[in-house]
Amino acid sequence: MQQLTNKQILVGVTGGIAAYKAAELIRRLQDHGATVRVIMTKAAQAFITPLTLQALSGNPVHCDLLDSEAEAAMGHIELARWADLVLIAPASADFMARLATGQADDLLATVCLATNASIAIAPSMNQGMWRDQSTQQNLQTLISKQVLVFGPGDGSQACGDIGPGRMMEPEQLAVEASSVFKIGSLDGVKIVITAGPTREAIDPVRYISNHSSGKMGFALAQAAMDAGASVTLITGPVSLQTPERVTRIDINSAAEMHQAVIETLPVCDIFIGSAAVADYRPTSIADQKIKKSTETMTIELVRNPDIIADVSNHPQRPFTIGFAAETQDVESYARGKLEKKKLDLIIANDVSNTAIGFNSDNNAVSVIWNDGKVSLPMTSKQQLGRHLIEEICQHYRKK
Incomplete structure (x- = not known):
C-alpha cells in the first residue's frame, strides 16, 4: 500500500x-x-x-x-x-x-x-x-x-x-x-462523506449549480482512509481523482445525493456533509432545450430535501457533521444550523474570502460544537483534512 x-x-x-x-x-x-x-x-x-x-x-x-x-x-x-x-x-x-x-x-x-x-x-x-x-x-x-x-x-x-x-x-x-500520517484511530469505523456541487436540471442542456470543487470533501476522504476508516464518498460532478481504497458514488442532483446518503445509513458510523447541495430545484424540467423567445424568463423553484437534517433525524442516526459555507456572520449562522439540525459538529468557513473559498487549494475553518469551538488556520486542504479528521475522531470517541 x-x-x-x-x-x-x-x-x-x-x-x-x-x-x-x-x-x-x-x-x-x-x-x-x-x-x-x-x-x-x-x-x-x-x-x-x-x-x-x-x-x-x-x-x-x-x-x-x-x-x-x-x-x-x-x-x-x-x-x-x-x-x-x-x-x-x-x-x-x-x-x-x-x-x-x-x-x-x-x-x-x-x-x-x-x-x-x-x-x-x-x-x-x-x-x-x-x-x-x-x-x-x-x-x-x-x-x-x-x-x-x-x-x-x-x-x-x-x-x-x-x-x-x-x-x-x-x-x-x-x-x-x-x-x-497515521493519525487517530478509526480502524473499523464506517464513514460516509458528501462532496462537490449538485446540478439541478432546467432542460437537457442547462442546470443550476454552484462553484464547489469538491476538494475539501476529497481531502477528508483521503484523511479518513489514512486513519483506518472504511470510506464511502458520495460526490457531485467534479474532476478529481478518487483517493485510494475509497468507494465512490457519483450523483448529479440533490435528490440523487439524498437517496444515496439514506441508503448508506444502515452501515454508517460517521456522516460528514461537506457537499454544497442546491437548496432549490426547478419544479419541472423541459423535455427539449428552451429557446430564446422573450426578454425575460421565470423559473419556478421548489425546495430540495435537506440531506443533513434528514440524516440527523434518521432512526439509524450516525455521528453527524455538517458544513456551513457562509459569506457573512459565519459563526452565528453556523451555530444556528448546528442547533436547528441537531448536529454533533459543524465546520464553518468564509467562502467570501477568495484565498480559501470555492476552488482554492487552501482553506481555514472553525469546528463548532454546542459548548465549544476550535479554529484551524489557513493551510492546504489536504493538511486541513487530516486536522479535521483528528478533531472529529476525538469528539466521536468521547460520545
Missing part, C-alpha cells in the same frame, strides 16, 4: 556528504505515493546539483530566499502552506543549530518557521560533532519544539570514523515519513 499517497513532502537538503542520498530519498518517497518538492541550501549545492534533484522530483528546486521568480510563483509562504511534511535530510549540525534558535537566514530555515506542517530532521554529521554537548542541547531544544528526529544511524563514516551520526538510509526515512 502507498502510505504517502497524495501527501506533499518538502525535502530540505543541507550541506554534508550524505546530500547525495537525497536523490534516492526522493525516489523512495515517490514510490510510497508522495509528491516531492526540494529546497537546497547553498552548502548542499557543493555536494549535489539542483538539476539532479529537479529531474528526479519533477519539480523546480528552490534555493534562494530572495528569488524574484520564486516569490512570483511559489515563495517561502506558499511552500510552507503546500507542505504536509518538511523532511530535512541530511540535517547538518549547523542547520540543527540554526533551527533550534529560530533563525531565518535562508529559504529552508524560513519555511520551517512559517509552516504549520510537521517538521522532521535526519541528522548527518561526524560522530564527534553528534556527541558534542552543543549539538545534543540543540537536539533537545528541537525535540521540545515537536520536531521529529529520524536517526541518526551508527557505523562507518566518510571521514573514516565509526560511531553515531550516519543519515538513515532513504528507504528507512520513507517509512518514517509514512508513520507521521
Whole structure:
C-alpha cells in the first residue's frame, strides 16, 4: 500500500556528504505515493546539483530566499502552506543549530518557521560533532519544539570514523515519513462523506449549480482512509481523482445525493456533509432545450430535501457533521444550523474570502460544537483534512 499517497513532502537538503542520498530519498518517497518538492541550501549545492534533484522530483528546486521568480510563483509562504511534511535530510549540525534558535537566514530555515506542517530532521554529521554537548542541547531544544528526529544511524563514516551520526538510509526515512500520517484511530469505523456541487436540471442542456470543487470533501476522504476508516464518498460532478481504497458514488442532483446518503445509513458510523447541495430545484424540467423567445424568463423553484437534517433525524442516526459555507456572520449562522439540525459538529468557513473559498487549494475553518469551538488556520486542504479528521475522531470517541 502507498502510505504517502497524495501527501506533499518538502525535502530540505543541507550541506554534508550524505546530500547525495537525497536523490534516492526522493525516489523512495515517490514510490510510497508522495509528491516531492526540494529546497537546497547553498552548502548542499557543493555536494549535489539542483538539476539532479529537479529531474528526479519533477519539480523546480528552490534555493534562494530572495528569488524574484520564486516569490512570483511559489515563495517561502506558499511552500510552507503546500507542505504536509518538511523532511530535512541530511540535517547538518549547523542547520540543527540554526533551527533550534529560530533563525531565518535562508529559504529552508524560513519555511520551517512559517509552516504549520510537521517538521522532521535526519541528522548527518561526524560522530564527534553528534556527541558534542552543543549539538545534543540543540537536539533537545528541537525535540521540545515537536520536531521529529529520524536517526541518526551508527557505523562507518566518510571521514573514516565509526560511531553515531550516519543519515538513515532513504528507504528507512520513507517509512518514517509514512508513520507521521497515521493519525487517530478509526480502524473499523464506517464513514460516509458528501462532496462537490449538485446540478439541478432546467432542460437537457442547462442546470443550476454552484462553484464547489469538491476538494475539501476529497481531502477528508483521503484523511479518513489514512486513519483506518472504511470510506464511502458520495460526490457531485467534479474532476478529481478518487483517493485510494475509497468507494465512490457519483450523483448529479440533490435528490440523487439524498437517496444515496439514506441508503448508506444502515452501515454508517460517521456522516460528514461537506457537499454544497442546491437548496432549490426547478419544479419541472423541459423535455427539449428552451429557446430564446422573450426578454425575460421565470423559473419556478421548489425546495430540495435537506440531506443533513434528514440524516440527523434518521432512526439509524450516525455521528453527524455538517458544513456551513457562509459569506457573512459565519459563526452565528453556523451555530444556528448546528442547533436547528441537531448536529454533533459543524465546520464553518468564509467562502467570501477568495484565498480559501470555492476552488482554492487552501482553506481555514472553525469546528463548532454546542459548548465549544476550535479554529484551524489557513493551510492546504489536504493538511486541513487530516486536522479535521483528528478533531472529529476525538469528539466521536468521547460520545
